[in-house]
Amino acid sequence: MNRLVIIGNGFDMAHGLKTSYMDFINWYWDCRVNSFIEETTKVSEDCLCRLKIKDNSDISCWNVFAFNNSYFIKSLLPKSRYTGSEVVQYIKDNPVTFSIECCRFFETILQSIENRGWVDIENDYYQLLKISIANPNCGYTINELNSQLAYLQSLLVKYLGTIETNNFRNDLKGAMVDYFDTADFSTESTARALDNLGLDYDCPRNSRYYYENRNNLKPERIMLLSFNYTGTAQMYDGDNFELNYIHGDLEHPENIIFGYGDELDKSYQDILDKNDNELLRNVKSVKYLETRHYHELLEFLMSAPFQVFIMGHSCGNSDRTLLNTVFEHENCVSIKPFYHKWDDGRDNYLELVQNISRNFTNMKLFRDRVVNKEQCQTM
Numbered sequence: 001m002n003r004l005v006i007i008g009n010g011f012d013m014a015h016g017l018k019t020s021y022m023d024f025i026n027w028y029w030d031c032r033v034n035s036f037i038e039e040t041t042k043v044s045e046d047c048l049c050r051l052k053i054k055d056n057s058d059i060s061c062w063n064v065f066a067f068n069n070s071y072f073i074k075s076l077l078p079k080s081r082y083t084g085s086e087v088v089q090y091i092k093d094n095p096v097t098f099s100i101e102c103c104r105f106f107e108t109i110l111q112s113i114e115n116r117g118w119v120d121i122e123n124d125y126y127q128l129l130k131i132s133i134a135n136p137n138c139g140y141t142i143n144e145l146n147s148q149l150a151y152l153q154s155l156l157v158k159y160l161g162t163i164e165t166n167n168f169r170n171d172l173k174g175a176m177v178d179y180f181d182t183a184d185f186s187t188e189s190t191a192r193a194l195d196n197l198g199l200d201y202d203c204p205r206n207s208r209y210y211y212e213n214r215n216n217l218k219p220e221r222i223m224l225l226s227f228n229y230t231g232t233a234q235m236y237d238g239d240n241f242e243l244n245y246i247h248g249d250l251e252h253p254e255n256i257i258f259g260y261g262d263e264l265d266k267s268y269q270d271i272l273d274k275n276d277n278e279l280l281r282n283v284k285s286v287k288y289l290e291t292r293h294y295h296e297l298l299e300f301l302m303s304a305p306f307q308v309f310i311m312g313h314s315c316g317n318s319d320r321t322l323l324n325t326v327f328e329h330e331n332c333v334s335i336k337p338f339y340h341k342w343d344d345g346r347d348n349y350l351e352l353v354q355n356i357s358r359n360f361t362n363m364k365l366f367r368d369r370v371v372n373k374e375q376c377q378t379m
Contacts, residue, residue: 008313029084
């Protein structure tokens with residue numbers, strides 16, 4: 001019997017990496033502000049945002065603005081600078097002197113950060129794509145939206161290349177290689193799973209029986225299915241491990257997949273019916289065909305019964321097509337989420353299983369296969 005470990009962004013964050021989309025957007029503003037010293041006009045722009053010094057201002061260009069403000073030094077002792085986000089907020093707070101114009105996509109991203117404190121760029125892209133289909137006069141074109149997503153992808157690859165970690169987590173590695181706990185198995189899969197492990201379903205399954213047969217409870221194969229682009233998962237590779245970067249990795253940026261993957265959404269058929277390939281440019285299901293990663297996953301799923309561990313993946317709708325394939329597969333024995341617990345006692349187990357439920361079309365199967373909170377672990 002095998003184990004599939006689904007790794008998401010929370011896995012990187014659990015290693016101290018600032019890999020959230022909000023961290024990425026903060027880095028983007030830092031880069032924009034740092035570029036002011038090279039800007040000799042009153043306009044600083046890219047396909048996401050246009051920053052302008054108004055004509056009635058005494059400031060002749062962004063370069064002058066940067067030097068006149070001493071590179072936005074917050075304090076001399078200790079020497080520190082204002083962040084790019086703080087500088088941009090200052091610009092927003094002075095509309096008489098400055099103006100900021102953002103494309104609809106980037107404006108939606110910034111509103112998500114402001115209103116919710118987090119953002120899902122891929123989901124925001126998909127929602128705007130659906131709006132453009134329903135309303136051709138929405139103020140942006142599909143080509144513009146695709147170009148903006150491609151630009152964000154290139155920036156994200158650049159940003160992630162600036163961060164790394166060697167913070168190995170022994171507890172996570174221990175969980176990955178740990179013996180199977182038969183109490184985790186779904187009722188409809190227990191007999192088949194025990195048979196695959198060489199255990200007798202009709203024997204009294206007490207602690208002594210499992211201890212005597214504990215070698216049977218070791219995972220034969222372990223696949224780390226990483227949805228991240230960073231190399232963090234590589235630190236956990238081992239003898240019976242397989243590493244699958246399903247969305248590509250930083251070492252091969254040409255194969256990175258960044259888009260949407262929700263074929264279960266009611267609007268997806270409408271997208272197909274439009275017969276416009278630009279609408280499918282960033283569909284993950286199509287992009288999976290560019291490498292063997294997806295086929296390697298299918299081969300793993302079909303090879304033997306497997307248990308799913310979820311480490312740091314939110315199980316949101318942007319990966320719903322692939323997660324549905326895994327969660328409702330006939331060989332899936334159970335799904336065990338590792339959840340986050342904050343210092344004040346709150347945790348995200350309920351939110352996580354709510355997200356997991358949306359990846360099922362069979363809710364009876366969902367209730368049977370997801371491991372209850374009492375048997376799950378934090379990470």
